[in-house]
Amino acid sequence: MSVPDATHGVDFKIREATTADLGAIMLHRRRMYEDMGYKDQSALKAMELTSRSFIKDGLEDGTYRGWLVEISGRIVAGGGLMIVRQPSSPRDPSSRRSWIMNMYTDPEYRGRGLATSIIETIIIWCRENEFHWVSLRASDAGRHLYESLGFKPTNEMRLMLK
Numbered sequence: 001m002s003v004p005d006a007t008h009g010v011d012f013k014i015r016e017a018t019t020a021d022l023g024a025i026m027l028h029r030r031r032m033y034e035d036m037g038y039k040d041q042s043a044l045k046a047m048e049l050t051s052r053s054f055i056k057d058g059l060e061d062g063t064y065r066g067w068l069v070e071i072s073g074r075i076v077a078g079g080g081l082m083i084v085r086q087p088s089s090p091r092d093p094s095s096r097r098s099w100i101m102n103m104y105t106d107p108e109y110r111g112r113g114l115a116t117s118i119i120e121t122i123i124i125w126c127r128e129n130e131f132h133w134v135s136l137r138a139s140d141a142g143r144h145l146y147e148s149l150g151f152k153p154t155n156e157m158r159l160m161l162k
């Protein structure tokens, strides 16, 4: 999909990620956490080690889908969607849920609508694939963007055990 960027005159292309893009996705994931304030290098390294094979397997079996933005052939932003099995509920008779993750835009390309275009692409994909809703956990940097696209807080609660 080729989308003309109306604000900065830059043509960018959004494409679906393949297993060959695992490195770019992992770089986005690592930088996303760093930009969110995670500084513990050993925790970041452990996260990379464990989530790399998870995302690789997901790209192969379709439970992880990624979208990447390219400008002049260079990957400058990306985002992904994880599809998980979950029992149905009265509001959603399907047995699967979709989670957006790994949203990241290179700092020099921020504020040009790239993440917005990725989320819009993911929403279209989720609608076409008949998901009842799509969820995410918002960082402070992303919250307003998600709200502007219609995402609302839910009633999820959490008890920390570690």
Ligand SMILES: CC(C)(COP(=O)(O)OP(=O)(O)OC[C@H]1O[C@@H](n2cnc3c(N)ncnc32)[C@H](O)[C@@H]1OP(=O)(O)O)[C@@H](O)C(=O)NCCC(=O)NCCS
Pocket (backbone or CB within 6 Å): 006, 007, 031, 032, 033, 035, 036, 077, 103, 104, 105, 106, 109, 110, 111, 112, 113, 114, 115, 116, 117, 137, 138, 139, 140, 141, 142, 143, 144, 145, 146, 148
């Ligand atoms: C959050 C993040 C992915 C947003 O990426 P981005 O490509 O800059 O996002 P967009 O350009 O689509 O939107 C960012 C802002 O630019 C504005 N914008 C969108 N299109 C625009 C355009 N064409 N011209 C000018 N501004 C625009 C948006 O309204 C948005 O404003 P807001 O911050 O007040 O909501 C990016 O800041 C990032 O990588 N942050 C670090 C990692 C992170 O927090 N990831 C999210 C985890 S949930």
